[in-house]
Amino acid sequence: MDEKNGVVLRRYVTGALDTNTWVVHAPGSRDAILVDPADEAERLAAAVQDLRIQAIVLTHTHWDHVLALPLLADLVDAPVLAHPAATAVWAYELNHAEARGYWDAGTATDALLPTGLLRLDPARRLWDGRIDRELSDGAELVIGDLVVRMIHTPGHTPDGVTLALPGHLLTGDTLFPGGPGLTGWPLSDFDTIMTSVDHLLTGYDVATGIHPGHGDSTTVGAELPSVELWRRRGW
Numbered sequence: 001m002d003e004k005n006g007v008v009l010r011r012y013v014t015g016a017l018d019t020n021t022w023v024v025h026a027p028g029s030r031d032a033i034l035v036d037p038a039d040e041a042e043r044l045a046a047a048v049q050d051l052r053i054q055a056i057v058l059t060h061t062h063w064d065h066v067l068a069l070p071l072l073a074d075l076v077d078a079p080v081l082a083h084p085a086a087t088a089v090w091a092y093e094l095n096h097a098e099a100r101g102y103w104d105a106g107t108a109t110d111a112l113l114p115t116g117l118l119r120l121d122p123a124r125r126l127w128d129g130r131i132d133r134e135l136s137d138g139a140e141l142v143i144g145d146l147v148v149r150m151i152h153t154p155g156h157t158p159d160g161v162t163l164a165l166p167g168h169l170l171t172g173d174t175l176f177p178g179g180p181g182l183t184g185w186p187l188s189d190f191d192t193i194m195t196s197v198d199h200l201l202t203g204y205d206v207a208t209g210i211h212p213g214h215g216d217s218t219t220v221g222a223e224l225p226s227v228e229l230w231r232r233r234g235w
Contacts, residue, residue: 001027002209005167006145009211012047015039016117017064017105020213022170023048024163029144033057034078035163035170036213038064041071048076054143057135058082059172059213060157061090061127063103069127079132081141083152085159087129092187094126106182135161153200155193156181162200168209169220175200175210177218179230194231201227 001008010023019038025031032051036059037044053076058066061082073080097103102118112118137152149164153174160181163170173181180197183190200210206221 002167003027005165007165007168009168010047011211012044014043015064015067016103016112016115017108018214019064020211020215021068022211023051023053024143024146024148024165024170025051026144026146029146031144033141033143033148034072034076035059036065036172037068037072039067041068041075044068044072045075053078055079055081055133055141057141057148057161057163058086058159059162059170059174060160061086061093062157062173063093063097064105065172065213066090066127067124070125080127080130081133081135082131083150083159083161084131084134084136085154085157086131089157089159089187090127090129104185106185151199153193153196155183155189155191155196157187160193160196162196164204167205167207168211169200169204170211171200171213173213175223176212176214177210177216177223179226179235181213183235190234194227197227197230 008025012021015038021038022035030052033055034053035057056078097120135150139150141148151162153160153162156173180193201224204220208220211217
């Protein structure tokens with residue numbers, strides 16, 4: 001709990017790529033949002049039984065961030081919120097997986113393929129691509145006493161968004177400790193993601209927490225000195 005900024009953040013790690021699902025609410029309030037329902041819908045639903053999930057928000061629609069979405073949305077009875085480009089990104093993900101029989105895990109694909117974790121399960125119910133509310137740049141959600149602002153941060157995908165909370169940024173796969181999210185495949189672009197990263201790291205106080213879609217959190221101040229290094233190395 002961050003009492004100074006009036007934010008409670010919970011993290012749940014699920015799925016083949018150890019994706020972070022974030023749950024956000026104000027202290028003392030049961031109204032919450034759930035960000036990136038990666039996998040294990042029943043586990044996530046059980047973890048938020050004490051809360052009223054007002055919305056499920058997608059930072060982007062790569063498969064490892066949405067596998068739990070259809071079942072979880074039913075279990076917690078919450079609408080799906082995402083950037084308008086999310087439906088097209090998800091269609092590309094599905095087409096790629098159906099053509100190959102497995103999900104694309106980027107640089108981890110070759111290592112994970114023998115494990116079977118990336119296999120496309122034809123019996124699994126997948127998200128139908130429906131968005132209940134589109135989130136454009138600057139859109140705000142009011143969750144109890146908490147105001148959450150959406151920042152369009154494309155580059156990893158065209159539909160990438162960052163959620164700005166008091167003192168915290170939920171960056172999805174746009175920004176991690178040590179650099180920007182992966183680029184180099186169709187729909188991604190390094191120069192675009194660096195523009196997004198510049199915006200995040202120059203627009204917020206150095207103490208602002210950065211909470212990515214995988215792995216540990218960091219701060220604006222910890223990452224800002226490395227931006228030009230990232231730009232020179234090209235990833």
